[in-house]
Amino acid sequence: MDGAEILRLVDVIHRDKEIEKEIIFTGIEQALASAAKKKYGSGEELEISIDRDTGEIRATYQGESIDTKEFGRLAALTAKQIIVQKIREAERDVVYREYIHRIGELVTGTLRRLEKRVGFVVSFDKVEGLLRKQDQIPGEPLRVNDTVKAVIIDVKKIGQRTRILLSRNDPDIIRRLFELEVPEIADKTVEIKSVARKPGQRTKIAVSSSDPKVDCLGACVGLRGSRIKGIVEELNGEKIDIVRWNQSPEVFIKNALKPAETLYIELLYDVQKAYVKVDRSQLSLAIGRKGQNVRLVSQLTGWDIDIYSEKEEGEPEEDLDEEKLELEGVKERLLSEEDEDAEQDQEKRELEKLKRNFVNNDFEPSDANSSQ
Incomplete structure (x- = not known):
């Protein structure tokens, strides 16, 4: 040469x-x-x-x-x-x-091939990325040659290649899609404060506006839902709730729980916990299916939220308890408390029985010796 x-x-x-x-x-x-x-x-x-x-x-x-x-x-x-x-x-x-400096960025690519037990190889920007099964939206029917949007979540050197990991279930994809669809978010007039997500099912996003003339909720939804519609379609029909952020935790939590109406909110700042009282008719709506709504509200607001409602007069106690059990972790806590109460009641009954035996002279020394 x-x-x-x-x-x-x-x-x-x-x-x-x-x-x-x-x-x-x-x-x-x-x-x-x-x-x-x-x-x-x-x-x-x-x-x-x-x-x-x-x-x-x-x-x-x-x-x-x-x-x-x-x-x-x-x-x-x-x-x-x-x-x-x-x-x-x-x-x-x-x-x-x-x-490596583009982690969190939204990219658009084509699913080139499916590698079993790994995921889809995605072609974009003259390079290839990997969309693993655990990074896909649960239940989403993806096929080779589909065009998808995803965020870069990791970049690593593997041997003589660079592996770029992509994700469609990371909360960052929500932020990037809204930045793409909503000009007011792209130019920082409307700010995304926080995102809580159950991929494939529901997302809650908290927003605020720095311009009093710009309604943050209306800007995100768009005329007749035109802006949010495209985002929902990209996420395979995932439901999206847009929440008005407020610097007051009480107001923010109240907004995040809508359409459920709250009656009273007690905040424990030292442990970041909120006790939220709702009307009996609003309990299931506030908690959500299998506790999903209250979990998302907790993630969105950063507060540990406990929702409760007082029993109406004449209402069976067990009916109220059964609805409360939908809140994750409540059932186990109640069962534990019931066990403790049962043990305490048993001890009280045994003590009362001993007292009665002494009073009635039914307790004999021979009985005590036989028990030893």
């Missing part, structure tokens, strides 16, 4: 792979040095360099010039393999440097 061929090779790799020329020159020099060691052995006496202007290869061994043609066929093959390896490593580094 003469100097002109080396310069052409470096230029082609530089343009196609977007790798700096100096990195390519260094890789070729290292490859040629490794090839030369097959013939001359290792040592500091062997030096190889490439003229950056002419592409001419200069090789010396023990201070004397040597002909690179003398490296032999095996050495030439080794050099070729090393050059390919160095190019791949350089290409990996280029991709890594570009995408």
Whole structure:
């Protein structure tokens, strides 16, 4: 390979792979040095360099010039393999440097193929990412050649490649989609304060406006729901609740629980816990199916929320208790408390029985001895 061929090779790799020329020159020099060691052995006496202007290869061994043609066929093959390896490593580094700073960014790609037990390989921006099964929206019917949006959640060097992990169930995709669909969010007039999500089922997003003339809820929904409709479709029909943020935790929690109406909210600031009283008719709505609504409200507001309601006169106690059990963790807590109460009641009954026995002289010394 003469100097002109080396310069052409470096230029082609530089343009196609977007790798700096100096990195390519260094890789070729290292490859040629490794090839030369097959013939001359290792040592500091062997030096190889490439003229950056002419592409001419200069090789010396023990201070004397040597002909690179003398490296032999095996050495030439080794050099070729090393050059390919160095190019791949350089290409990996280029991709890594570009995408490591793009974590959390929204990308649009095409599902190229499905790798069993792993997930979909997604093609975007001339690179490939991986959409693992655990990062997909549960129940979403994805197919090869589908176009999808996802956020970058991780970038790692794996061998000679860079692995880019994508996600469609990460809360960041909600933020990015709203930034894409709502100009007021993109220009910071409307701010997303927090996001709580159960992928594939429901999302709650808290927003506020820095401009009194701009309604944050209306801006996110759009005329006749035009803006939020596109986001819901992208997320395979996932329900989205938009909540008006407020710096007052009490007002914020009240807004987040709507359409359920609250009667009273007690805040324990030292433990970040809120006791929320609702009307009997609002209990199921506030808690949600299997406690989903109150869990999302807790995530959204950052408060541990306990919802309760007083029993109406004449209403069976067990009916009220059964609805309360929908709140996650309440059932276990109530059962534990019932066990403790039962034990205490049993102890009281036994104590009363002993007292009665003493009073009625039914307790005999022989009974005590037989029990020992």
